[in-house]
Amino acid sequence: MQILKAIRERFRDVLQKLLDDPAMVExxxxxxxxxxxxxxxxxxxxxxxPLQKVLGKPPLQIAQGVVDNLELSDIxxxxxxxxxxxxxxxLSPGWLSEQLEQAYRDGRLAVTLVDAPKTYIIDYSxxxxxxxxxxxxxxxxxxxxxxxKVLRFLGHKVITDNHLGDWGTQFxxxxxxxxxxxxxxxxxxxxxxxxxxxxxKVQSISGYQEAVAQxxxxxQAIEFAKRRVEQLxxxxxxxxxxxxxxxxLAAAERGVVSSEEELQSNHEKIAQSQKDALLVAESTAHxxxxxxxxxxxxxxxxxxxENLKLWNEFLPNCREEIDIIYHRLNVEFDHWYGESFYHxxxxxxxxxxFAKNLAVQxxxxxxxxxxxxxxxxxxxxxxGAYLYATTDVATAMFRDREFSPDVSLYVVDHRQGEHFxxxxxxxxxxxxxxxxxxxxxxxxxxxxxxxxxxTRSGSTVGLESMLDEAVARAMEVVCNPDRxxxxxxxxxxxxKLHIAETVGLGAIxxxxxxxNRTSDxxxxxxxxxxxxxxxxxxIQYSFARIRSILRKAEEKGMEQSKWQVAELRLSEASELxxxxxxxxxxxxxHQSMQDYTPNLITEYLYELxxxxxxxxxxxxxxxxxxxxxxxxxxKLSSIVAQNLKIGLELLGIGVVERx
RNA sequence: GGGCUCAUAGCUCAGUUGGAUAGAGCAACGGAUUUCUAAUCCGUAGGUCGUAGGUUCGAAUCCUACUGGGCCUGCCA
Numbered sequence: 001m002q003i004l005k006a007i008r009e010r011f012r013d014v015l016q017k018l019l020d021d022p023a024m025v026e027x028x029x030x031x032x033x034x035x036x037x038x039x040x041x042x043x044x045x046x047x048x049x050p051l052q053k054v055l056g057k058p059p060l061q062i063a064q065g066v067v068d069n070l071e072l073s074d075i076x077x078x079x080x081x082x083x084x085x086x087x088x089x090x091l092s093p094g095w096l097s098e099q100l101e102q103a104y105r106d107g108r109l110a111v112t113l114v115d116a117p118k119t120y121i122i123d124y125s126x127x128x129x130x131x132x133x134x135x136x137x138x139x140x141x142x143x144x145x146x147x148x149k150v151l152r153f154l155g156h157k158v159i160t161d162n163h164l165g166d167w168g169t170q171f172x173x174x175x176x177x178x179x180x181x182x183x184x185x186x187x188x189x190x191x192x193x194x195x196x197x198x199x200x201k202v203q204s205i206s207g208y209q210e211a212v213a214q215x216x217x218x219x220q221a222i223e224f225a226k227r228r229v230e231q232l233x234x235x236x237x238x239x240x241x242x243x244x245x246x247x248x249l250a251a252a253e254r255g256v257v258s259s260e261e262e263l264q265s266n267h268e269k270i271a272q273s274q275k276d277a278l279l280v281a282e283s284t285a286h287x288x289x290x291x292x293x294x295x296x297x298x299x300x301x302x303x304x305x306e307n308l309k310l311w312n313e314f315l316p317n318c319r320e321e322i323d324i325i326y327h328r329l330n331v332e333f334d335h336w337y338g339e340s341f342y343h344x345x346x347x348x349x350x351x352x353x354f355a356k357n358l359a360v361q362x363x364x365x366x367x368x369x370x371x372x373x374x375x376x377x378x379x380x381x382x383x384g385a386y387l388y389a390t391t392d393v394a395t396a397m398f399r400d401r402e403f404s405p406d407v408s409l410y411v412v413d414h415r416q417g418e419h420f421x422x423x424x425x426x427x428x429x430x431x432x433x434x435x436x437x438x439x440x441x442x443x444x445x446x447x448x449x450x451x452x453x454x455t456r457s458g459s460t461v462g463l464e465s466m467l468d469e470a471v472a473r474a475m476e477v478v479c480n481p482d483r484x485x486x487x488x489x490x491x492x493x494x495x496k497l498h499i500a501e502t503v504g505l506g507a508i509x510x511x512x513x514x515x516n517r518t519s520d521x522x523x524x525x526x527x528x529x530x531x532x533x534x535x536x537x538x539i540q541y542s543f544a545r546i547r548s549i550l551r552k553a554e555e556k557g558m559e560q561s562k563w564q565v566a567e568l569r570l571s572e573a574s575e576l577x578x579x580x581x582x583x584x585x586x587x588x589x590h591q592s593m594q595d596y597t598p599n600l601i602t603e604y605l606y607e608l609x610x611x612x613x614x615x616x617x618x619x620x621x622x623x624x625x626x627x628x629x630x631x632x633x634x635k636l637s638s639i640v641a642q643n644l645k646i647g648l649e650l651l652g653i654g655v656v657e658r659x
Numbered sequence: 660g661g662g663c664u665c666a667u668a669g670c671u672c673a674g675u676u677g678g679a680u681a682g683a684g685c686a687a688c689g690g691a692u693u694u695c696u697a698a699u700c701c702g703u704a705g706g707u708c709g710u711a712g713g714u715u716c717g718a719a720u721c722c723u724a725c726u727g728g729g730c731c732u733g734c735c736a
């Protein structure tokens with residue numbers, strides 16, 4: 001049940017008689033919203049004020065006129081005019097309990113399926129295989145998975161596709177590593193571990209060589225920047241009032257600092273590498289390793305038989321490694337069409353762009369120039385190689401043939417915003433305009449220092465170790481023996497492990513989803529696993545408490561079969577607040593999918609848990625004044641539990657019976 | 660140079676698309692407990708919504724300029 005929709009329909013009848021312009025009716029209807037201040041109203045219509053000029057009457061009079069003709073008595077207990085002309089609506093308890101009865105009986109909380117389901121294709125996660133997954137992959141994976149689940153729940157057809165990076169330079173690294181450093185025995189027994197070792201080895205040699213090569217360049221850059229600072233200082237001394245110069249100077253000074261920091265970390269990296277005698281020796285034996293890696297990659301792309309054979313051999317092993325993570329995160333995909341899948345189509349894509357007069361040769365590369373952009377979209381390099389833009393075009397064309405999506409979502413970080421703008425422009429020009437392409441961008445995960453999240457030594461944080469840490473912390477806090485005996489729970493190690501895993505992973509997913517997706521957020525493990533405040537554990541805890549009550553009720557002879565037919569009686573303020581929140585579930589889900597913002601869902605669940613806690617504090621369930629009230633509260637509690645469970649599941653987060 | 664984006668309480672963040680007195684959590688302070696799991700509940704304090712203009716019944720939200728961050732910007736993805 002979407003309350004807002006129902007209320008708007010009632011207003012529509014009245015407004016259509018009042019206003020001639022249908023567009024004005026619609027815009028007025030959009031001004032009917034849930035109230036921000038629950039002490040004033042449950043819903044409010046802010047329609048009278050903008051109409052005063054149109055109708056030439058004072059807002060209060062308009063509002064009163066609308067109210068007099070409204071037919072809302074079945075839904076609302078009061079409809080009143082207040083303030084500058086606000087129409088305030090208060091829902092009636094009887095109507096609320098009717099809605100909750102339906103939700104209780106339904107199994108999916110009476111959330112209706114959409115009238116006109118759309119076909120969505122959602123591209124998310126999309127890591128590079130063979131490289132270890134790191135913290136940067138968490139947002140796309142978690143946000144994309146939540147969006148997919150919610151859209152499905154609402155009745156849309158959703159196709160998820162993990163667009164793996166399985167054709168890039170990282171395979172050149174592994175192939176080169178395999179040909180030069182492979183421990184054949186280890187590869188036979190533990191191929192995944194050995195390949196991962198080879199990747200890291202080539203990566204670290206390459207990184208070391210890169211750092212050495214960068215040093216003089218950085219030193220030069222610093223010299224240059226310092227000279228620039230001096231020049232600007234002189235200029236500024238001559239013209240102290242010139243703001244532009246002052247600004248340039250400040251920028252130049254920052255440039256010096258950041259280059260110096262970079263040089264410093266470069267030195268540290270070199271020093272670190274040089275501690276490893278083997279690494280230094282191997283680096284000497286394999287100079288300019290990165291070029292050799294690129295050569296192996298190019299050979300693979302040319303169809304070199306040996307490299308292709310190795311690639312085919314390696315890929316399943318690399319897949320296995322990331323499958324472990326997905327399995328643990330409980331994330332699944334319908335398709336895994338990686339970059340390699342499109343390799344054979346790229347030539348045709350470029351030809352097609354030529355045929356449509358979109359592509360032109362420029363400086364030896366094939367480019368598509370677009371209005372409103374300085375730089376073109378390059379689809380083929382001077383050396384003939386294709387780029388990710390080419391693959392993206394091929395992918396969209398393939399998906400169009402295969403799935404005919406109405407909407408195509410790309411859950412990718414905000415730095416690729418311009419790339420997607422260009423891509424979508426090209427897709428429109430080649431005749432895919434019937435699909436609504438959207439870049440679901442998100443911000444960067446920052447460390448507590450306000451810089452992109454890295455380890456102390458500056459490397460990216462591996463996803464797996466991050467998950468392990470969250471689980472370990474959840475174990476410490478939730479399953480600590482003192483606490484468990486304190487609340488009178490005994491459990492086997494297996495249950496503890498299950499709880500720690502559910503709570504720990506939930507904490508990470510929840511923290512990610514709880515932030516507005518477009519903004520950067522600070523990753524603070526201490527906070528997200530702290531288990532009080534706005535965290536998944538607080539919500540999971542509310543669920544466990546309800547389950548505990550329901551178990552105790554059964555022990556006392558109040559089985560579900562008895563209270564499930566009981567009447568819901570909403571009398572206490574905390575009961576009404578809880579009920580009002582519960583009936584807004586469907587409305588909230590639609591709202592959160594309007595701009596694909598899962599944080600509305602976390603907010604809803606947190607508020608629901610808080611409302612339950614207040615209710616729990618003020619209204620005893622098992623020791624209610626009468627059996628009727630006990631039964632009613634058991635029923636209400638079980639609806640809350642159901643809602644918490646479904647809500648968390650839509651976010652990919654689990655619940656436990658006790659914690 | 661051009662473009663995108665951000666700036667809200669000490670800290671971390673919301674802010675329902677322009678609505679009534681700007682909200683949470685954490686931290687601080689004060690209360691509640693022989694607990695249906697205190698990982699709780701109730702309350703207090705904390706703000707020139709970066710600055711200055713503009714648009715209108717009404718602006719944290721829209722427009723312009725400015726200040727300060729971040730990101731992108733022809734052959735990585």
